[in-house]
Amino acid sequence: MSAEKERRPSDSLLRTGLPAAEDLAVVRPSDERLARGALAVLECFQRIPCDPCASSCRRGAIAPFADINDLPSMLEADKCNGCALCVARCPGLAIFVIDLNHSPEEALIKLAYEFLPLPEKDQVVAALDREGREVGRARVIRVQRPRDKAETPVVWISVPKDLAWTVRNIRVEGNHGAQ
Amino acid sequence: MRSVEIAVVGAGPAGLSAALSAAGQGASVAIVERDEHLGGQLIKQTHKFFGSSRQEAGTRGMVIAGRLSEAVRGNAGIDVRLGSTVLGYYSDRVLYLEEPDRLSKLKAERTIFATGAAERMLTFGNNDRPGVYGAGAVQTLMNVHGVRPGRRVLMVGAGNIGLIVSYQLMQAGEEVAAIVEAAPRIGGYLVHAAKVRRAGVPIRTGYTVKEAVGEESVEGAVIWRLDEKWRPVPGTEERIDCDVICLATGLSPLTELMWQAGCRMAFVPELGGHVPWHDDDLRTSVEDIYVAGDASGVEEASAAMVGGRIAGLAAARSLGHSEGVEERLAEARRELAALRAGPTGEKIRRGLERLQQGGEGR
Numbered sequence: 303m304s305a306e307k308e309r310r311p312s313d314s315l316l317r318t319g320l321p322a323a324e325d326l327a328v329v330r331p332s333d334e335r336l337a338r339g340a341l342a343v344l345e346c347f348q349r350i351p352c353d354p355c356a357s358s359c360r361r362g363a364i365a366p367f368a369d370i371n372d373l374p375s376m377l378e379a380d381k382c383n384g385c386a387l388c389v390a391r392c393p394g395l396a397i398f399v400i401d402l403n404h405s406p407e408e409a410l411i412k413l414a415y416e417f418l419p420l421p422e423k424d425q426v427v428a429a430l431d432r433e434g435r436e437v438g439r440a441r442v443i444r445v446q447r448p449r450d451k452a453e454t455p456v457v458w459i460s461v462p463k464d465l466a467w468t469v470r471n472i473r474v475e476g477n478h479g480a481q
Numbered sequence: 482m483r484s485v486e487i488a489v490v491g492a493g494p495a496g497l498s499a500a501l502s503a504a505g506q507g508a509s510v511a512i513v514e515r516d517e518h519l520g521g522q523l524i525k526q527t528h529k530f531f532g533s534s535r536q537e538a539g540t541r542g543m544v545i546a547g548r549l550s551e552a553v554r555g556n557a558g559i560d561v562r563l564g565s566t567v568l569g570y571y572s573d574r575v576l577y578l579e580e581p582d583r584l585s586k587l588k589a590e591r592t593i594f595a596t597g598a599a600e601r602m603l604t605f606g607n608n609d610r611p612g613v614y615g616a617g618a619v620q621t622l623m624n625v626h627g628v629r630p631g632r633r634v635l636m637v638g639a640g641n642i643g644l645i646v647s648y649q650l651m652q653a654g655e656e657v658a659a660i661v662e663a664a665p666r667i668g669g670y671l672v673h674a675a676k677v678r679r680a681g682v683p684i685r686t687g688y689t690v691k692e693a694v695g696e697e698s699v700e701g702a703v704i705w706r707l708d709e710k711w712r713p714v715p716g717t718e719e720r721i722d723c724d725v726i727c728l729a730t731g732l733s734p735l736t737e738l739m740w741q742a743g744c745r746m747a748f749v750p751e752l753g754g755h756v757p758w759h760d761d762d763l764r765t766s767v768e769d770i771y772v773a774g775d776a777s778g779v780e781e782a783s784a785a786m787v788g789g790r791i792a793g794l795a796a797a798r799s800l801g802h803s804e805g806v807e808e809r810l811a812e813a814r815r816e817l818a819a820l821r822a823g824p825t826g827e828k829i830r831r832g833l834e835r836l837q838q839g840g841e842g843r
Binding site for chain 2 (some may be wrong): 311315316317318319320321345346347348349350351352353354357358369370371391392393394395396416417418430431432433434435452454470471
């Protein structure tokens with residue numbers, strides 16, 4: 303894990319809060335793995351004391367942490383089935399499930415969403431990139447509403463395949479208020 | 482005069498944890514809190530906490546506040562005194578209290594000060610205009626009273642508080658125009674920064690507020706760039722329309738009672754300013770006085786809870802309540818060391834080292 307310990311956020315990420323290409327390159331699964339179906343992408347670039355992703359993973363895909371400050375790593379990407387338990391658990395809302403096999407043209411993204419109102423199934427919403435810019439439209443496939451209101455809802459959206467690596471948020475019209 | 486073995490001053494995350502661990506050892510405990518509720522700042526924390534499961538990682542701060550408060554209220558060994566302010570500490574181990582209906586004294590063999598921290602103000606033109614808020618006040622308005630502070634906010638400070646409160650403002654339906662940060666880099670966790678960025682908020686590092694605009698109340702802010710020596714660069718001014726300027730520019734430990742009690746103090750910038758010198762047990766130079774939480778050095782709430790546990794255990798042990806205490810202390814110390822082990826703990830590690838060297842000046 304020493305390579306992980308040496309991994310540092312890029313200077314531009316530290317200045318702007320936006321991951322640079324070099325940050326994203328490290329967490330991006332291989333094209334081969336992406337082609338095999340859903341998996342979690344861990345957009346976590348900074349060593350902070352936090353481990354719920356690893357402890358929430360029931361399939362052993364996210365490696366257990368030796369040090370609570372470790373960066374999460376998907377050592378066994380084949381064990382991940384994109385269940386999104388970690389998406390709902392991550393305190394930093396930094397995990398996204400990507401499924402490129404959703405349909406011939408569209409990818410599925412599962413993301414944590416803590417605003418009200420929650421979208422409805424089949425609703426078309428604005429698809430936003432990492433800077434909050436609208437880059438297209440997304441269709442809501444499913445909304446996982448937790449029974450416990452203190453837990454985080456997970457919204458499944460479909461987007462054109464070429465936006466799977468770009469879309470990281472949605473805007474629901476008339477949106478305001480905390481989940 | 483009433484007496485108790487251990488008095489805990491402050492019912493935030495550190496104080497509640499200290500009371501629970503001390504009472505768990507069998508000590509009689511009184512918590513004195515000037516506010517009307519238990520939990521301190523935790524009750525306003527709608528975001529999920531970091532740390533490991535041992536520190537309730539992944540649980541929202543307000544939920545942790547509820548759990549700790551319930552445990553304290555359900556513990557027969559803990560006497561809770563809300564609405565009560567400690568006015569002074571006397572050298573014969575007596576606390577002087579202003580309670581809702583009377584002034585009183587409380588004799589305590591040990592006192593743990595878990596008094597927290599106060600927000601820092603920022604100097605700029607017109608900073609007295611209505612609409613200039615501290616982030617704590619904004620959180621209280623929104624998350625305790627359900628009141629929106631304005632419509633469009635300029636956040637000052639990209640530490641965890643500035644980032645988290647920006648996110649909460651958006652959840653409450655406010656627009657956040659921008660976050661300005663004087664330092665060249667974001668000080669808070671980058672995952673919090675990413676959350677506000679993908680909701681459309683720019684983060685302007687290397688910028689500060691020059692002045693607030695507006696006669697009756699805030700109508701905007703002028704920001705300007707700082708050079709590498711933190712000097713403002715004339716000609717870089719920009720006007721940002723907003724009706725709230727929210728300051729999240731850091732915290733200073735609240736240590737007046739420890740100054741008054743005669744604890745040896747040290748100035749340690751990494752810990753937020755003047756803090757009482759303390760050892761690994763969080764015991765100060767006055768042997769009956771312990772300190773925990775932000776009052777011992779400004780840090781995350783998860784660390785404050787572990788620190789509180791340590792202070793409570795150590796204070797109880799010093800009174801002979803020592804059954805199983807060594808293992809519990811060792812475990813808590815391991816947890817605290819782990820929380821501070823990464824790069825985000827570097828500042829606090831440096832600060833604690835400097836504290837042991839006496840800090841700057843007295």
